[in-house]
Amino acid sequence: MPITLAPSILSADFARLGQQVREAAAAGAAYIHVDVMDGHFVPNLTMGPVVVRALRPIADELDLTLDVHLMIEQPERLLPAFAQAGADILTVHVETCPHLHRTVQQIRELGAKPGVTLNPATPLVTLEEIMPYVDQILVMSVNPGFGGQSYIPTSTEKIARLRRQLNARGLRHVDIEVDGGIKPDNVREVVEAGANIIVAGSAIFNAQASIAENIAAFRRAISRQ
Numbered sequence: 001m002p003i004t005l006a007p008s009i010l011s012a013d014f015a016r017l018g019q020q021v022r023e024a025a026a027a028g029a030a031y032i033h034v035d036v037m038d039g040h041f042v043p044n045l046t047m048g049p050v051v052v053r054a055l056r057p058i059a060d061e062l063d064l065t066l067d068v069h070l071m072i073e074q075p076e077r078l079l080p081a082f083a084q085a086g087a088d089i090l091t092v093h094v095e096t097c098p099h100l101h102r103t104v105q106q107i108r109e110l111g112a113k114p115g116v117t118l119n120p121a122t123p124l125v126t127l128e129e130i131m132p133y134v135d136q137i138l139v140m141s142v143n144p145g146f147g148g149q150s151y152i153p154t155s156t157e158k159i160a161r162l163r164r165q166l167n168a169r170g171l172r173h174v175d176i177e178v179d180g181g182i183k184p185d186n187v188r189e190v191v192e193a194g195a196n197i198i199v200a201g202s203a204i205f206n207a208q209a210s211i212a213e214n215i216a217a218f219r220r221a222i223s224r225q
Ligand code: DX5
Pocket: 008, 010, 011, 033, 035, 069, 142, 143, 144, 145, 146, 147, 148, 149, 179, 180, 181, 182, 199, 200, 201, 202, 203
């Protein structure tokens, strides 16, 4: 599967958001990952549909996929607003959805691609019944809420086990995304385990190097034999 980089704008400079998204796209990022936090499901509060709406024209111009990660309680209440704002992928947490199949159907009816995700301590068995209905499964490799945390090492084996389960069920087309603590020095291991969409925030938007340099470092690490 081709590997896609999904810079998380959580670590971007919000005063220069459009410019930073353009720089990421110019360096080869195909997705932009939008972290939505409600101050309830996770302790942090971030952005809502207005940010997705602001990014939509740039995404259209540069052929970017807006990948929206909803770390919010009762996501079904806000799905229409995010879909209308222009989200391409809407990912919900299994921990927030008692009627997950209905929620996934709702996302499809709204014209977006459904994704599901789970916290590090939530077992893969919670995905067993929903797997055939989703386009993307996001494996959280940190506890959601903040950028800049360290990768939880057991996530690699979880990704590998998920890829084996998808393959065994004939669901090879389902994307596995990984999110949290991914850097050039561990990206190779998650790709080898079976992840094909790579989220990175603090390793792409930081003061140490330019966005282009940071993305180039990821690309080198991924393609190294
Ligand atoms: C964590 C978010 C992540 C986060 C990743 O709750 O879902 O997308 O921004 O940031 P880094 O790459 O810095 O761990």
